[in-house]
Amino acid sequence: MAAINAVTDLSTVGKVSVITLNSPPVNALSADVRDGLAGAFKQAGADPATNAIVLICDGRTFIAGADISEFGKPPRGASLFEVQTAIENSPKPVIGAIHGTALGGGLEVALCCHYRVAVPSAKCGLPEVHLGLLPGAGGTQRLPRIVGVEKALEMVTSGQHVPGKQCLAMGLVDELAEEGKLREAAIAFAEKVVAEKRPLRKVRDSNEKVEAARGNTELFASFRKANARKFRGFMAPESNIKCIEAAVNLPFDEGMKEERRLFTELVTGTQSAAQRYSFFAEREVWKIPDVPADTPQIPVKTVGIIGAGTMGGGIAMNFVNVGIPVILVETTQEALDRGIKVVRANYERSAKNGRFTMEQVEQRMALITPTTRLEDIANVDLVIEAVFERMEVKKEIFTKLDAFMKQGAILGTNTSALNIDEIASVTKRPQDVIGLHFFSPANVMRLLEVVRADHTSKAVIATSMAIAKKIGKIAALVGVCPGFVGNRILAARRRAAEQLMMQGTMPWDIDRVLYDFGFPMGVYAMSDLAGLDLGWVKAESKGLTLRDRLCELDRRGQKTGKGYYDYDENRNPTPSPVTEGIIKEFIAKSGNTPRVAPDEEILERCLLPMINEGAKILAEGKAIRASDIDIIYQAGYGFPVYRGGPMFYADQIGLAKVVERMKHYAAQGADFVPAPLLAELAAAGKRFQDWRG
Numbered sequence: 001m002a003a004i005n006a007v008t009d010l011s012t013v014g015k016v017s018v019i020t021l022n023s024p025p026v027n028a029l030s031a032d033v034r035d036g037l038a039g040a041f042k043q044a045g046a047d048p049a050t051n052a053i054v055l056i057c058d059g060r061t062f063i064a065g066a067d068i069s070e071f072g073k074p075p076r077g078a079s080l081f082e083v084q085t086a087i088e089n090s091p092k093p094v095i096g097a098i099h100g101t102a103l104g105g106g107l108e109v110a111l112c113c114h115y116r117v118a119v120p121s122a123k124c125g126l127p128e129v130h131l132g133l134l135p136g137a138g139g140t141q142r143l144p145r146i147v148g149v150e151k152a153l154e155m156v157t158s159g160q161h162v163p164g165k166q167c168l169a170m171g172l173v174d175e176l177a178e179e180g181k182l183r184e185a186a187i188a189f190a191e192k193v194v195a196e197k198r199p200l201r202k203v204r205d206s207n208e209k210v211e212a213a214r215g216n217t218e219l220f221a222s223f224r225k226a227n228a229r230k231f232r233g234f235m236a237p238e239s240n241i242k243c244i245e246a247a248v249n250l251p252f253d254e255g256m257k258e259e260r261r262l263f264t265e266l267v268t269g270t271q272s273a274a275q276r277y278s279f280f281a282e283r284e285v286w287k288i289p290d291v292p293a294d295t296p297q298i299p300v301k302t303v304g305i306i307g308a309g310t311m312g313g314g315i316a317m318n319f320v321n322v323g324i325p326v327i328l329v330e331t332t333q334e335a336l337d338r339g340i341k342v343v344r345a346n347y348e349r350s351a352k353n354g355r356f357t358m359e360q361v362e363q364r365m366a367l368i369t370p371t372t373r374l375e376d377i378a379n380v381d382l383v384i385e386a387v388f389e390r391m392e393v394k395k396e397i398f399t400k401l402d403a404f405m406k407q408g409a410i411l412g413t414n415t416s417a418l419n420i421d422e423i424a425s426v427t428k429r430p431q432d433v434i435g436l437h438f439f440s441p442a443n444v445m446r447l448l449e450v451v452r453a454d455h456t457s458k459a460v461i462a463t464s465m466a467i468a469k470k471i472g473k474i475a476a477l478v479g480v481c482p483g484f485v486g487n488r489i490l491a492a493r494r495r496a497a498e499q500l501m502m503q504g505t506m507p508w509d510i511d512r513v514l515y516d517f518g519f520p521m522g523v524y525a526m527s528d529l530a531g532l533d534l535g536w537v538k539a540e541s542k543g544l545t546l547r548d549r550l551c552e553l554d555r556r557g558q559k560t561g562k563g564y565y566d567y568d569e570n571r572n573p574t575p576s577p578v579t580e581g582i583i584k585e586f587i588a589k590s591g592n593t594p595r596v597a598p599d600e601e602i603l604e605r606c607l608l609p610m611i612n613e614g615a616k617i618l619a620e621g622k623a624i625r626a627s628d629i630d631i632i633y634q635a636g637y638g639f640p641v642y643r644g645g646p647m648f649y650a651d652q653i654g655l656a657k658v659v660e661r662m663k664h665y666a667a668q669g670a671d672f673v674p675a676p677l678l679a680e681l682a683a684a685g686k687r688f689q690d691w692r693g
């Protein structure tokens with residue numbers, strides 16, 4: 001075997017040249033890889049002793065795409081286009097041998113091979129859309145030529161990873177190889193191609209499938225319409241669609257030009273910058289500087305959940321979904337039955353939608369053991385307390401747990417606001433106590449705030465992060481403070497919105513601006529959904545706040561058909577004259593002259609306090625890094641992914657500008673006084689994303 005460069009080898013088996021890439025972790029198309037491929041294809045092409053070429057990768061995967069970390073940097077080495085041209089124009093048949101994932105540029109390289117062989121566990125996809133991009137190396141032009149326009153549209157706009165068998169069925173691969181025998185199978189396939197004198201098949205020349213869709217404008221119109229909600233705000237899906245249209249309507253080379261034009265537009269834009277940042281942020285969030293990856297973990301084989309309400313039931317589903325048995329505790333049989341019934345109904349709904357079978361529903365339900373005796377959880381490895389938010393109640397439960405739980409069990413609380421150090425203080429084992437803040441609905445929402453208290457041990461933190469990953473969450477480690485990270489920042493936005501409202505801007509105008517920014521819903525629509533009466537006590541209500549007044553009128557949100565908004569029978573909201581009347585009364589009483597803030601001001605006054613609160617959180621060490629806050633906001637609060645998150649958004653505006661705008665609103669009070677860290681970074685011309693406490 002001859003080394004072409006540090007990441008590429010070329011060897012010969014009989015009359016077949018085998019090019020092997022080995023560039024961990026994922027064989028991304030870095031400059032080294034491209035150089036290696038260019039050199040290897042040149043050499044193999046010129047070798048008179050061979051008559052076919054196999055391209056295969058070592059390690060866990062085939063090429064998983066372009067090297068994302070190279071985007072935005074000056075180009076180095078051979079271009080991807082040169083490499084692809086060398087493959088496609090090779091005088092000898094080239095066979096791509098795929099295991100792991102052939103993604104993005106990786107699949108685009110494979111599409112330039114004349115044939116493809118894969119193992120059944122391999123997956124192929126064009127996930128660029130998740131990076132705010134489109135496949136920029138011919139993927140949008142070649143894919144529909146193989147799989148047809150409908151499937152190509154689906155693949156490029158969803159970024160789905162298509163399993164090997166399906167790839168075979170749609171013609172994306174030509175043959176499936178036995179697992180673990182890919183190399184031999186690809187070589188045998190190459191020999192067969194030579195023996196049978198099969199043509200050097202170039203995908204670019206195969207026009208049948210794209211021509212079949214030519215003139216079919218309805219196909220694209222209905223695809224756009226069907227996905228309008230999903231794509232809202234994102235630029236990349238539309239650009240991907242336009243490229244597929246180009247594949248249908250233009251000759252290959254013209255289509256390639258259109259792809260290049262749209263790719264360049266996206267790759268230099270802010271959305272893709274935000275989405276690429278998010279890709280790395282989602283991986284960074286798991287890394288905890290003082291809890292290294294090799295920290296010993298506590299095996300979690302069983303879980304006890306205290307509270308079978310909406311939260312407890314949803315949390316239980318996460319664990320049974322991955323086969324971990326749960327003991328679910330409630331104080332009364334009636335509440336327990338109700339909780340179990342809700343879990344079952346959720347599963348049955350999923351079964352009805354075809355997500356799994358009734359047999360799987362029963363398997364999952366069988367993993368839940370309901371009980372009304374708290375002591376029944378004495379031997380579980382992890383407890384999650386999910387009762388209502390009263391410190392006395394939580395303390396009482398943790399005192400009991402401390403008395404009977406087996407030593408070494410993790411004692412988690414799902415509190416969303418209470419001081420976990422105070423909860424831990426009633427136990428003799430505060431090192432085992434941790435916050436596990438799930439978001440509602442807990443079986444659906446991806447975010448988990450793992451809250452580290454003063455004495456939480458590293459093993460408990462490492463285990464909590466690992467278990468979060470296992471149940472499919474994205475977890476961020478945060479510190480104890482009111483509202484932790486997510487709700488603390490949300491409270492800042494809420495204060496800003498309330499202030500705007502009490503100065504004369506109506507809730508629906510505030511919501512509209514936030515929705516247009518890209519949030520799935522605004523502040524008040526969200527309140528109506530959650531219920532205005534969360535924490536509201538009728539007997540204590542004195543009509544002093546807008547919420548009191550609305551709840552007293554039974555305007556408790558969507559569930560009563562009215563809240564800030566009025567709702568029709570399909571839960572469509574309309575602005576409520578009743579709400580508006582009450583707001584105006586409050587304004588009149590306060591002596592303020594009502595003033596409707598312009599949209600730009602609404603947006604700035606809602607977002608600047610969030611950014612400022614984020615800066616305080618960082619300075620206090622309650623989040624590890626700015627990108628963790630952004631991940632929390634994307635995964636738990638609907639911050640538009642294409643804007644990165646509040647901290648990235650601030651970086652993009654420029655922190656000096658952020659400070660300047662805050663000063664502009666100085667009269668609005670404390671939330672508009674720049675936090676010291678923000679002021680300091682702004683003065684130094686730095687960004688949140690470069691800051692490391």
Ligand code: 3HC
Nearest residue numbers: 025028064065066067068069103104105127135136137283
């Ligand atoms: N470029 C640079 N680094 C990458 C990378 C890429 N394309 N893909 C993965 N990595 C890095 C990750 O950042 C991570 O680094 P870390 O260990 O330092 O945190 C490491 O590789 C391992 O990645 P994961 O933790 O994600 O490993 P998994 O095994 O869970 O997943 C994967 C593997 C499915 C390949 C996943 O990494 C992935 O989805 N990668 C991105 C694939 C992609 O988007 N490809 C398209 C790129 S854009 C493109 O090709 C443009 C072209 O059209 C011109």
